[in-house]
Amino acid sequence: MHELDHYIYPHRVLHWLVAGVVLLSLASGLSLGFLGYERAVSLLGNALTNVIYTSHKTLGVALLLLMTLRIITRLAFVIPDHDPPLNAFERIVSTSVHHLLYLALIVMPIIGWTATASGGFPVEFFHWHLPGLIGRHEELSEQLFMWHGRLGWIILGLVVLHVSGALFHWKIKRDNVMKRMSLFD
Numbered sequence: 001m002h003e004l005d006h007y008i009y010p011h012r013v014l015h016w017l018v019a020g021v022v023l024l025s026l027a028s029g030l031s032l033g034f035l036g037y038e039r040a041v042s043l044l045g046n047a048l049t050n051v052i053y054t055s056h057k058t059l060g061v062a063l064l065l066l067m068t069l070r071i072i073t074r075l076a077f078v079i080p081d082h083d084p085p086l087n088a089f090e091r092i093v094s095t096s097v098h099h100l101l102y103l104a105l106i107v108m109p110i111i112g113w114t115a116t117a118s119g120g121f122p123v124e125f126f127h128w129h130l131p132g133l134i135g136r137h138e139e140l141s142e143q144l145f146m147w148h149g150r151l152g153w154i155i156l157g158l159v160v161l162h163v164s165g166a167l168f169h170w171k172i173k174r175d176n177v178m179k180r181m182s183l184f185d
């Protein structure tokens with residue numbers, strides 16, 4: 001047993017930064033996927049459409065960096081004990097959702113990156129163009145974009161489960177789970 005009742009501060013900051021970036025990536029990605037390039041241009045104009053594409057790619061690459069740091073702060077520092085302890089159901093469901101989120105949030109930007117590069121489009125991070133890492137391959141790009149879209153819905157589902165669990169602990173069970181990730185208390 002140790003006295004720690006919070007994740008270490010940098011890990012908490014990364015949690016909330018990742019949460020913001022994930023929600024913005026999902027909102028921009030799903031809007032682009034729903035409209036498609038042609039309809040986005042006719043509805044929003046060329047300049048705004050390009051800004052949304054560049055912003056979406058920038059958010060995705062930033063997420064890859066943030067998740068790398070987050071894995072380090074998760075593995076290198078002690079995780080607080082649950083006080084009171086979680087029951088077996090809560091422990092199994094929350095741990096599974098957390099691990100699936102980690103996995104999905106590493107795989108998703110890699111798929112986005114390779115789908116973009118193999119389609120012959122620029123991989124942008126702010127105004128920089130990053131190396132594509134793989135050559136042009138139209139069919140592969142189509143497949144990867146299809147998986148990018150599917151994984152987007154899976155991530156949205158995991159986030160809904162996760163946030164429902166957090167709200168349940170915070171507002172209904174009123175235990176200390178929210179405090180573990182809080183920046184303020």
Ligand code: HEM
Nearest residue numbers: 018019022023074098101102159163166167177178180181
């Ligand atoms: C939207 C994207 C979000 C993602 C991807 C995400 C991801 C995660 C992950 C992977 C963990 C496990 C702890 C770790 O290893 O870092 C965690 C913990 C936690 N999250 Fe989130 N989270 C998100 C949003 C939220 C929101 C909106 C809330 C609150 C309403 C929240 C509340 C919490 C709490 C309280 C914990 C601590 C749970 C515990 O240790 O038992 N998260 N989050």
Ligand code: HEM
Nearest residue numbers: 025026029030032033057060061108109112113116149152
């Ligand atoms: C975790 C980070 C990311 C999330 C959550 C995310 C999410 C999404 C979602 C949900 C879509 C809609 C797909 C569809 O319905 O067809 C999408 C589209 C797209 N994503 Fe991502 N994405 C991420 C990272 C990236 C990265 C790193 C890149 C490239 C560097 C990228 C490039 C694209 C492009 C170009 C589209 C538009 C595809 C189209 O026009 O159909 N994404 N993204």
